[in-house]
Amino acid sequence: MVSNLFRELGMQHVKGYDKLSDWHKNLFDRMYKKHIASLQGHVARLYSEQNIVEIKSGLGYVKVYFRHGKCSTYSMKNQKGFS
Numbered sequence: 001m002v003s004n005l006f007r008e009l010g011m012q013h014v015k016g017y018d019k020l021s022d023w024h025k026n027l028f029d030r031m032y033k034k035h036i037a038s039l040q041g042h043v044a045r046l047y048s049e050q051n052i053v054e055i056k057s058g059l060g061y062v063k064v065y066f067r068h069g070k071c072s073t074y075s076m077k078n079q080k081g082f083s
Contacts, residue, residue, distance in 0.1 A: 015054040024057040028064070031074030047072070 007029060011017040020028065036044055045051075046068050054065040061075035 010049060011052075014052050016057075017055050020055060020057050020062065024062050027074060027076065028055065028062050031062075032064070035072060035074070046070075 007025075017025075036047060039047060047066060047070075051067040052064055053067050056063045056065075060077060061073055064072045064074065066072070
């Protein structure tokens with residue numbers, strides 16, 4: 001089960017989130033927190049949860065698509081966890 005049920009409720013607007021496995025949801029939670037913590041100011045706002053429009057998953061990764069047209073890949077293979 002996903003550890004953050006508030007996240008579940010807050011992500012209902014995101015296409016594909018409901019199709020993620022618990023493993024992918026947990027990966028998203030961990031890597032998204034790292035990603036946001038690395039950003040500052042207006043750039044962080046561009047990547048806020050409200051600006052996530054879609055999430056897709058694959059073997060060992062999730063791709064997160066944002067309203068401004070950018071896509072971030074969160075993966076266990078990438079030491080930073082995102083690209």
